[in-house]
Amino acid sequence: MGMRLPRVLRPRSLAGQLFAVQAVLLAVVVTGYALFSYVSDRAQAEEAAGRQATAVAGAVADAPTVREAVRTDDPTRTLQPYALAVLRDTDVDFVTIMSPEGIRWTHPDPDLIGERFWGHIEPALRGTSFTETYTGTLGPSVRAVAPVRDGARIVGLVSAGIKVEAISARVREQLAALLGVAAGALVLGGVGTYVVNARLRRHTHNMNAAELSNMHDYHQAALHAVREGLVMLDGQYRVALLNDGARELLELTEEAVGRSVAGLGLPLPLTGALLASEPRVDEVHLTATRVLVVNTSPVTGGHRRGTVVTLRDVTELQSLMGELDSERGFTQALRSQAHEAANRLHTVVSLIELGRADEAVEFATAELELAQALTDQVVAAVGEPVLAALLLGKAAQANERGVELVVSADSRIDDGLLPRSLPARDLVTVLGNLIDNAVDAAQGSAGARVTVTAYTAGTELFVRVTDTGSGVDPAHAEAVFERGFSTKPAGPGGRGLGLALVRQTVRRHEGTLTVARAEGGGAVFEVRLPLPTVGAARAAAQATDTTAITGTTETMERATHVGRAERHGAGRGGTV
Numbered sequence: 058m059g060m061r062l063p064r065v066l067r068p069r070s071l072a073g074q075l076f077a078v079q080a081v082l083l084a085v086v087v088t089g090y091a092l093f094s095y096v097s098d099r100a101q102a103e104e105a106a107g108r109q110a111t112a113v114a115g116a117v118a119d120a121p122t123v124r125e126a127v128r129t130d131d132p133t134r135t136l137q138p139y140a141l142a143v144l145r146d147t148d149v150d151f152v153t154i155m156s157p158e159g160i161r162w163t164h165p166d167p168d169l170i171g172e173r174f175w176g177h178i179e180p181a182l183r184g185t186s187f188t189e190t191y192t193g194t195l196g197p198s199v200r201a202v203a204p205v206r207d208g209a210r211i212v213g214l215v216s217a218g219i220k221v222e223a224i225s226a227r228v229r230e231q232l233a234a235l236l237g238v239a240a241g242a243l244v245l246g247g248v249g250t251y252v253v254n255a256r257l258r259r260h261t262h263n264m265n266a267a268e269l270s271n272m273h274d275y276h277q278a279a280l281h282a283v284r285e286g287l288v289m290l291d292g293q294y295r296v297a298l299l300n301d302g303a304r305e306l307l308e309l310t311e312e313a314v315g316r317s318v319a320g321l322g323l324p325l326p327l328t329g330a331l332l333a334s335e336p337r338v339d340e341v342h343l344t345a346t347r348v349l350v351v352n353t354s355p356v357t358g359g360h361r362r363g364t365v366v367t368l369r370d371v372t373e374l375q376s377l378m379g380e381l382d383s384e385r386g387f388t389q390a391l392r393s394q395a396h397e398a399a400n401r402l403h404t405v406v407s408l409i410e411l412g413r414a415d416e417a418v419e420f421a422t423a424e425l426e427l428a429q430a431l432t433d434q435v436v437a438a439v440g441e442p443v444l445a446a447l448l449l450g451k452a453a454q455a456n457e458r459g460v461e462l463v464v465s466a467d468s469r470i471d472d473g474l475l476p477r478s479l480p481a482r483d484l485v486t487v488l489g490n491l492i493d494n495a496v497d498a499a500q501g502s503a504g505a506r507v508t509v510t511a512y513t514a515g516t517e518l519f520v521r522v523t524d525t526g527s528g529v530d531p532a533h534a535e536a537v538f539e540r541g542f543s544t545k546p547a548g549p550g551g552r553g554l555g556l557a558l559v560r561q562t563v564r565r566h567e568g569t570l571t572v573a574r575a576e577g578g579g580a581v582f583e584v585r586l587p588l589p590t591v592g593a594a595r596a597a598a599q600a601t602d603t604t605a606i607t608g609t610t611e612t613m614e615r616a617t618h619v620g621r622a623e624r625h626g627a628g629r630g631g632t633v
Contacts, residue, residue, distance in 0.1 A: 079254075083246040087239045094235050102231075103199055106219040107188040110201035113147045113217040115186060118203040123154060127205060127212045132162045133170055141165070143217075151195055153216040154205075157182060162213070169194055174216065178202055181214050190221070197221040286349075286368030289356075294318050294332055297363060306347060306368050326539070327351065331366060341371070343557050346565045348372045443481035444470060444488065444511065451492045455507060460496050465510040475518070479566060479586060486562045490555035491522040491582050498526030498580060513588065520584040529572050529580045537572060559584070 117123060117140075126135035132154070140152045140163035154163045159174040175193040180186075186203040193200070200218030204211045286303030290296060296314050304310065313321055318331045327342040330351050337353040350369040356362045401421075408417035448464060455462040475484070488511070495507040502525050510521040529537055538560040559582075563570045568586035575581045 079250040080247055083243060083250065087243050087246075091232075091235055091239045095232050103190070103221075106199040107201065109147075110149060110199060110217045110219055111186060111188055111203070113143065113149050113152065114201040114203040114215045117143055117152060117154065117217065118205045118213075118215040123205055123213065123215070124207055127207065132213075137163045137167070137170070139163075147217075149217050150198060150220045151216075151218055155214050155216070157211055157213060159214070164194075166194065174214075176200065176202070176216065178214055182211060184211065193218075195220055286366075286370075288331075288366040288368070290318060290331065290364040290366065292363055294364070296321070303366075303368055306349060306370055307344065308346075331364070341554070343561050346372075346561060348558070348561070443484055447485055447489055448509065451489065451496075455492075455496050458496060458500050460499050460505040460507055462492070462496075463506060463508045465508055467510050467512055469512045470518075476588060479518070479588070483562050483566065487559050487584055487586075488520055488522075490559045491520070491584070494555055495522050495524035495526070495580075495582070499524040500526075502526055502579075516588050518584075518586040518588050520586075521581060523575050523581040524579045525575075525577065526579045528574050528578060531574075538570070 120139075122139055123136065126132045126139075129135065136154045140154055143152050144150075144165065151165050152163065153161055153174060155161050155174050155178075159178050161170050161172055161174055164170050176191045177187075177189060181202040181204045184204055184206075186201060188199065188201045190197065190199050192198075195218075198218040198220045200216055202214055202216045205213035205215060281301055283300060284302050286306040287298070287300045288296060288303045288307075289298035295317050299309065299311070299314055304313075307321070307323060309321060318328060321328070323331070324342065324344060327344065327349070330337050330340055330342060330353065333353065334355070336355065337351055340351045342349050342351050348371050350371050352367045354365050356365055405417045405421050408414070408420065448462070452462040488509070492507060492509065499505040499507050504525060506525050508521075508523045510519070510523075512519055538556050560570050563584055563586065566586050568584060571583050573581050573583075
């Protein structure tokens, strides 16, 4: 694992960076809103102050008391108390009543009465009320000026105003409340952001953006580098991830991502394994062309989040195991025949000791001639060394189980006829499993016999295996080729794989596999495999390299050894 930097030197985690960005953004938004609200509230406050001053000025100008006082010789005596009363009742800072010339009749400061009004009065003299912001004797203020009418004549003017300082005080009160709300929003936003980022930290394991990016790159590289298949399913058993190995092994495309496992068209047993809620460990499943070992493991985090599926291709391993089984069969046959040869040797020796040399010679010669005849019959019918060796070994095994293995007279496969496209390993898989299945079915039946027919016709290889067993129920004609199907009790290694492997091999070579009821009872399995023309096959055989020739020679030697062993054991009644 790579060395991690000390926390003080490491870049901030992704969650921490997001929290900082969100906190700054929230602070900017709240501050901007507060400033906008302050400016807007101030403008609204000034507008409201102008409306209030206009209303007060208009009401005073229309008051009968004002018009009556203007007609007297001393308007100030009546209007000053009146203006002060209005000032107290209307929450304005000043009310000034003046002559059309702008000479004050009233003022909050009595010393300023009789002086000229500071401000504009021209619009009011033309009969129009107006507002303005002006700096007068009381400082800057928002004021309104309205005319006092006596009929058609303008006999006076009224000015009412609110100082800007008072307006600012009102705005400051509103701003304090606004700042309180903004601070509360900032705190709540910060708490919410912290909670969200705490959850994000848990999901990202407190890694920063660079670490997450590196992990993603390693993840992608590992997925493409691993040759084993890897499939990740979500909680609804949809394909969430599919690496290159899985696409190749399951023969899927990138379009499979997002689709349900049930809709991928996989074999039913494999689909069932992928949909199972419990883990599967080293289960063997077959597709159309491969033998796969499947492991599944649920992904949990408080609840089921999905499933991780790994796939390993053991097609070649299974084929090698088939060859190994054949080799074991040869070994067992040789071991058995060794015991039989020892018994016959003791018989010959005993006859000689009894002085019956002629009978001893006759007994030994008969055994040798019969065994040689059987070997010659197989080699003459099937010149292909792999098939010949396989048939001789299977004959010995069947003989031990009380079953007669017969190669029909129609059989004819010359050496070198089969092309490289049909390797010996696949022949062993097809014929070996069919014979084993037939021997199992025929064992114990009356006149137990298995008949093998193998020949080429045109561009096809025909392999037919017939047994004298109980036959195959027509209702199971397709099920017998499914993995796990068997009419026999399950052994330590399980049953029901042989015929499934045969069908898989036949499909891989684009051939056909059928099962039917034999004429005399029992079952007949027939395989047809396409071959190139005979001339092409012979040309391919001539191009075979030294390694292949050596392997063929070794196979023939094995067949000869088994044949020699047959010479000692043929007297047990086995027929080939």
